[in-house]
Amino acid sequence: MTFVSFGLSPALVCAADASGFSAPTPVQAQAIPAILRGADVLALAQTGSGKTAAFALPLLQRLQEGAPAAAPRRIRALVLVPTRELAAQVGEVLRRLAQGLPQPLKVAVVFGGVSINPQMMGLRGGADVVVATPGRLLDLVEHNALKLSHAGMLVLDEADRLLDLGFADELARVLALLPPRRQNLFFSATFAPAVRTLVEGLLREPLRVEIPQAPGSEPAILQRAIQVDAARRTALLRHLVKENGWQRVLVFVATRHAAELVADKLYQAGIFAIALHGDLGPAARKQMLDEFKDERWEVLVTTDLAARGIDIARLPVVVNYDLPRSATDYVHRIGRTGRAGESGLAASFVSAGTEAHFRLIEKRQHMSLPREQVPGLEPTEAAAPPAPGAGGIKGRRPSKKDRLRAAAARSGG
Incomplete structure (x- = not known):
């Protein structure tokens, strides 16, 4: 055809x-x-x-x-x-x-x-x-x-x-x-x-x-789950960038403040990092994306602003510094790498406080990733056992949004 x-x-x-x-x-x-x-x-x-x-x-x-x-x-x-x-x-x-x-x-x-x-x-x-x-x-x-x-x-x-x-x-x-x-x-x-x-x-x-992801057609994305204490995530990110020689990394965080904070700490450590978020004007955001695509920055730290629709050719690494809110957002985030036949890496930082949340993402995605630890940055905090019926991720129970959607559907709205 x-x-x-x-x-x-x-x-x-x-x-x-x-x-x-x-x-x-x-x-x-x-x-x-x-x-x-x-x-x-x-x-x-x-x-x-x-x-x-x-x-x-x-x-x-x-x-x-x-x-x-x-x-x-x-x-x-x-x-x-x-x-x-x-x-x-x-x-x-x-x-x-x-x-x-x-x-x-x-x-x-x-x-x-x-x-x-x-x-x-x-x-x-x-x-x-x-x-x-x-x-x-x-x-x-x-x-x-x-x-x-x-x-x-x-x-x-x-x-x-x-x-x-x-x-x-x-x-x-x-x-x-x-x-x-x-x-x-x-x-x-x-x-x-x-x-x-x-x-x-x-x-x-x-x-x-x-279009299903038939065997052999899935993006070649290696997914990793790395255990680390929440307070040491920036140190882990800095170590991974330098140790692996990553030239371009897209890092997802939960808030605009976190984007600025993480980017500043990386820059102070000698890594060319910059923050992209919704408080910046369109011209500044476009310039940052263009410069990142042109490999003028090693690390772009962003919110879910860049999780959808943004095409960055040959992006080798995506890092979930903060875990996404839902399994759907996880799909969109890691989908920034492994595009157009290229291979990619998606690493998620999992702390004691987010272990249950990541297990639910795994369940929604029908996957189970081995937990890794980096020598010298092993976690010291223990994850709490999951509480019966605990949620922790959108979709575990009907949220307020889900209930409103269902009501709208029943009324034909």
């Missing part, structure tokens, strides 16, 4: 090849023909599987074949994403794939944290496709900078996050502004059962694309 066999234009076939897709990936092979037919699609595929191109190529083809936007402020397709970093990345992919099209298509990327005025100016005359975070999109609608009533295609990228209650109100407002008859494309690496229930009410007889 080739991209030509889908009926894509020669310009898009060439663009796909230039982007490194010599042949369709499994998610592309199933999703692209359905999208070109106008069907709704619900796609579940692992990170690094080519999900963005799976909706970008047919979306651009359909826009190329249709009539251009004829009225100011109207848009023809909307791509919703949860973070500004992902918005910029998806926008870049769409623009790169659309470069050679005979009929130019206008791609606008909008997100919060920056002045709204340049984005309003950029939307004058409308746009063929807008990539947006929900909050800034609604701000632009309120400023009468764009209209959603003619958007015939809706894409939710990282759909599980957008359907979470953190975005639920904004998403509901956006959906109310869209035309009832539209094509819906939902893509994600994970879908919690409660989110799947909500999805069913938003799609019309969708094609379900679920």
Whole structure:
């Protein structure tokens, strides 16, 4: 199977090849023909599987074949994403794939944290496709900078996050502004059962694309669980970076304060480390990511801001300095390495206080990792025995969010 066999234009076939897709990936092979037919699609595929191109190529083809936007402020397709970093990345992919099209298509990327005025100016005359975070999109609608009533295609990228209650109100407002008859494309690496229930009410007889991790196709990620006292995690991280000669490491922590603290301590120890978090402006965050990708920093310490959608080519190591809140977040974090056929390492620091939490992550992931210790940094604290019925991780019992989702599903909301 080739991209030509889908009926894509020669310009898009060439663009796909230039982007490194010599042949369709499994998610592309199933999703692209359905999208070109106008069907709704619900796609579940692992990170690094080519999900963005799976909706970008047919979306651009359909826009190329249709009539251009004829009225100011109207848009023809909307791509919703949860973070500004992902918005910029998806926008870049769409623009790169659309470069050679005979009929130019206008791609606008909008997100919060920056002045709204340049984005309003950029939307004058409308746009063929807008990539947006929900909050800034609604701000632009309120400023009468764009209209959603003619958007015939809706894409939710990282759909599980957008359907979470953190975005639920904004998403509901956006959906109310869209035309009832539209094509819906939902893509994600994970879908919690409660989110799947909500999805069913938003799609019309969708094609379900679920790409399993067949034996031999899983990312080559070596996972390690290293026991250490919580107070000595920075010393362990410093030791591992220097002892193993790691040139680029993405380190996940729980808070913005922790990101700054850990990065500062590493820098003082002679390791080029920098912190990335939500308090920084978009320009600063983009510059840090670009510099990290260019290998100008050895360690990037970040929150879950960088856990989804960020593509860092040939990233060799991911470290969970703080364990993720859920097994789903664990998947997204370690998925930053081992991409596009490369191998990678994902190390998790497990202290006495987080041992039970990590056991539950292992249970959700159907895995069991041996506990390692580094000589000279062996833990001195003992883990408490698990309490009967103890939770410690999202999903053990129905959370408040889960109960609200279930109630919404029962009421048809």
